[in-house]
Amino acid sequence: MSSVLPERASVTEKSAGRGASAHAGRARPRRRALLTRGSVPYLLIMPAVLGFAIFKAYPIVSSLWISLTTGSGTDRSFAGLANYRRLLNDPLFWTALKNTALILVVQVPLMLCLALLVALALNSAKVWLRPLWRLGVFVPSLTGLVAAGVMFSVILNRDAGLLNWVLSLFGVDRVNWLGSPGWARVGVVLVITWHYTGYNAVMYLAGLQGIPKELYEAAMVDGAGPIRRFFSITLPQLRPILLLTVVLSTIGTLQLFDEPYVLTGGGPDNATLTVTMYLYNNGFKYFDFGYASAIAYALALIVSVLGILQVRLMGERR
Amino acid sequence: MSHRLSRRRLLQLATASAAGLGLTACGTDGSGGGSGADGDKGRITVWSWTTAAEALRGVVPSFERDNPGITVDVQDVGNPAIWDKITVGLASDGKGLADVLHIGVDYLPGYLEKFPDGLTNLSRFGADRYRSEFAQGLWPTVIGKDKAAHALPWEVNPLGLFYRKDYFEKAGVDPADISSWDDLIAAGPKIRAATGAQLLGLDKPGTTPDMDFFQNLMQLQDAFYFDQKGRITLGSKEAVQALTIIKRLNDDGLLADTAGQGTRKRLMSQGKLATSPDPAWAVEYLATKFPDQKGKWRVMQPPAAVPGGGRSVIVNSTYLAVSESSKRRKAAWRFIEHALTKPAEINRMFKSGGVFPALGSAYDDPMFSAPHPYYGGQKVLKPFVDTLSSGSGTTNFTGDYTRALKLASDAQSQVLVKGADPAGALRDAAERLAQQTGRQLAA
Numbered sequence: 001m002s003s004v005l006p007e008r009a010s011v012t013e014k015s016a017g018r019g020a021s022a023h024a025g026r027a028r029p030r031r032r033a034l035l036t037r038g039s040v041p042y043l044l045i046m047p048a049v050l051g052f053a054i055f056k057a058y059p060i061v062s063s064l065w066i067s068l069t070t071g072s073g074t075d076r077s078f079a080g081l082a083n084y085r086r087l088l089n090d091p092l093f094w095t096a097l098k099n100t101a102l103i104l105v106v107q108v109p110l111m112l113c114l115a116l117l118v119a120l121a122l123n124s125a126k127v128w129l130r131p132l133w134r135l136g137v138f139v140p141s142l143t144g145l146v147a148a149g150v151m152f153s154v155i156l157n158r159d160a161g162l163l164n165w166v167l168s169l170f171g172v173d174r175v176n177w178l179g180s181p182g183w184a185r186v187g188v189v190l191v192i193t194w195h196y197t198g199y200n201a202v203m204y205l206a207g208l209q210g211i212p213k214e215l216y217e218a219a220m221v222d223g224a225g226p227i228r229r230f231f232s233i234t235l236p237q238l239r240p241i242l243l244l245t246v247v248l249s250t251i252g253t254l255q256l257f258d259e260p261y262v263l264t265g266g267g268p269d270n271a272t273l274t275v276t277m278y279l280y281n282n283g284f285k286y287f288d289f290g291y292a293s294a295i296a297y298a299l300a301l302i303v304s305v306l307g308i309l310q311v312r313l314m315g316e317r318r
Numbered sequence: 319m320s321h322r323l324s325r326r327r328l329l330q331l332a333t334a335s336a337a338g339l340g341l342t343a344c345g346t347d348g349s350g351g352g353s354g355a356d357g358d359k360g361r362i363t364v365w366s367w368t369t370a371a372e373a374l375r376g377v378v379p380s381f382e383r384d385n386p387g388i389t390v391d392v393q394d395v396g397n398p399a400i401w402d403k404i405t406v407g408l409a410s411d412g413k414g415l416a417d418v419l420h421i422g423v424d425y426l427p428g429y430l431e432k433f434p435d436g437l438t439n440l441s442r443f444g445a446d447r448y449r450s451e452f453a454q455g456l457w458p459t460v461i462g463k464d465k466a467a468h469a470l471p472w473e474v475n476p477l478g479l480f481y482r483k484d485y486f487e488k489a490g491v492d493p494a495d496i497s498s499w500d501d502l503i504a505a506g507p508k509i510r511a512a513t514g515a516q517l518l519g520l521d522k523p524g525t526t527p528d529m530d531f532f533q534n535l536m537q538l539q540d541a542f543y544f545d546q547k548g549r550i551t552l553g554s555k556e557a558v559q560a561l562t563i564i565k566r567l568n569d570d571g572l573l574a575d576t577a578g579q580g581t582r583k584r585l586m587s588q589g590k591l592a593t594s595p596d597p598a599w600a601v602e603y604l605a606t607k608f609p610d611q612k613g614k615w616r617v618m619q620p621p622a623a624v625p626g627g628g629r630s631v632i633v634n635s636t637y638l639a640v641s642e643s644s645k646r647r648k649a650a651w652r653f654i655e656h657a658l659t660k661p662a663e664i665n666r667m668f669k670s671g672g673v674f675p676a677l678g679s680a681y682d683d684p685m686f687s688a689p690h691p692y693y694g695g696q697k698v699l700k701p702f703v704d705t706l707s708s709g710s711g712t713t714n715f716t717g718d719y720t721r722a723l724k725l726a727s728d729a730q731s732q733v734l735v736k737g738a739d740p741a742g743a744l745r746d747a748a749e750r751l752a753q754q755t756g757r758q759l760a761a
Contacts, residue, residue, distance in 0.1 A: 153578045269523075287405060287432040
């Protein structure tokens with residue numbers, strides 16, 4: 001970049017030239033150039049910043065204000081922290097939070113371990129038809145979430161579903177995937193895992209391929225076995241990617257909406273109701289935008305705290 | 319670990335926080351100041367969904383011929399997407415709303431309550447003169463806080479019990495002997511033994527709120543989630559009776575589970591359900607979806623929820639309203655008036671899309687007493703018209719219907735999936751509804 005742009009852009013020099021003819025013999029005040037080595041990066045990120053300000057920052061601030069008000073539709077009055085107090089005493093909010101946390105604690109580690117195994121397999125030279133496998137693993141993440149939900153509601157159907165039919169071949173009784181609270185949660189975890197494992201596996205694969213071969217060669221010379229090599233070289237080298245996937249998956253799971261919305265409607269008896277579903281119900285079904293905004297802020301706070309914690313715990317130590 | 323944040327670390331933290339904050343952009347602002355106008359010329363847009371939108375398009379040519387200078391664009395925005403679109407539009411002071419909105423009874427009272435300035439006062443255009451023209455019990459739903467009408471009824475869905483005549487015959491059950499759900503529950507095991515079919519299906523875990531049946535059983539007793547004063551009656555003895563009927567059906571193995579996409583349709587096509595309590599639109603729905611079952615189905619008025627009780631229920635109804643932010647409110651009103659108050663037009667829509675008219679004078683058309691070949695020549699629309707002419711009470715949906723629906727759906731799932739006691743489940747639901755809405759519990 002520095003080789004392309006001079007310290008003072010040519011535009012300014014031209015104007016200085018014009019100025020020189022107009023104010024011959026007078027010392028000119030030095031005008032600051034628009035394009036300098038320091039300003040170009042800011043100009044380049046300006047479109048993104050403007051987009052964020054208009055389409056994200058404004059709604060975020062606006063939503064904070066709404067969360068402090070009550071009222072119907074356009075007739076809002078300031079209510080202070082009433083919505084937040086209501087949130088703390090709302091059993092359904094805690095149910096939704098508990099469900100979301102449960103899915104998070106079970107599903108994210110499960111999915112990421114699976115993704116890592118898949119990535120290791122795809123990275124192995126012993127696997128035939130590697131490009132085909134990679135494609136197969138990645139394709140689910142290209143499926144629309146709603147389409148995936150609808151598809152799984154057919155697969156998980158108790159009486160006519162594909163999964164129960166397959167299980168019946170092994171003599172397993174029909175499972176009530178959508179009709180019992182425990183199995184419905186398993187069903188939701190199944191859909192998310194199916195949808196996102198490939199996506200994470202591809203990220204890990206990119207990370208694996210970035211690890212220098214020399215490290216493995218040196219370790220093998222030192223007599224390190226495959227397990228030792230995995231824990232001493234592969235995992236530490238993958239740490240930045242692991243951190244990224246953990247943070248992104250955590251955020252994604254905390255914002256889980258589409259799959260349970262389509263698959264279970266949050267049922268049975270709120271066993272799969274997630275925080276964002278509860279937010280949606282309050283905003284778009286009960287028209288209680290103040291309360292919905294308070295839920296949004298509570299969730300944002302949780303996501304931020306978890307994100308920061310993860311970065312602190314897993315980030316590089318110096 | 320160093321306590322001084324590097325720039326990179328700061329960026330990471332900021333990213334994590336921003337990702338979290340991105341969530342909060344879900345809120346919707348309800349302030350601003352859009353204002354409409356009473357224009358009566360130009361192009362008006364109409365939002366509806368699927369078959370109803372198709373039916374509405376059918377009246378456009380005659381309307382445009384009678385009203386030169388107005389053109390109509392009917393848009394099928396889909397259901398349930400239409401509710402989010404209307405809600406967001408109303409919450410942002412009418413920005414982006416169509417001129418004419420097709421609204422269901424489950425949403426209309428909520429809109430009138432939460433957005434009192436969202437839908438145009440149609441009384442000032444003379445809507446009140448049609449007050450007694452529509453099926454009994456519908457008019458109070460269109461009245462807003464200002465005591466004016468804000469919509470006109472279009473579709474009304476009286477309930478009928480569709481039943482497999484061949485199954486009843488095989489099991490030796492005479493439909494004429496079925497006058498209450500007690501009778502039907504008693505006949506259920508015979509029908510199941512003779513045909514293998516269960517009586518009816520419900521989405522037991524509530525993957526979609528399947529509460530029409532529960533609501534109908536309450537309505538058969540002139541009860542609902544709320545009384546006419548808006549007090550909560552979700553825990554009333556009528557509600558408990560309704561949920562107890564559902565529990566008995568389930569305990570006796572007469573209730574199939576229809577959870578999951580397409581399950582209900584599959585059970586129907588396989589002949590696994592002997593009855594189907596459905597609104598009037600199902601007359602054409604069954605005929606088109608299950609043509610191979612032609613001649614096997616018949617319709618009767620629904621059995622009473624308590625022996626000797628009422629047998630008329632209006633399941634639901636839909637309305638056309640004009641958005642207050644419309645620049646052509648008068649033109650929009652004219653379209654509604656043309657489509658919904660002229661028997662010829664509303665029956666044209668009924669023939670094309672099965673949208674059962676709410677306009678009383680529409681029933682004089684011979685088709686309402688014509689034999690239907692799919693139903694073995696039965697005058698199948700007659701039970702529905704009888705239901706409407708015998709009159710059913712007004713159901714007070716209130717602005718909190720969707721909350722009540724959710725809590726009732728949870729209670730029904732608790733009973734069907736976890737074996738909970740109906741009275742206890744409904745009492746808890748009623749208390750929770752009171753806590754959420756600030757409404758009083760009826761004694």
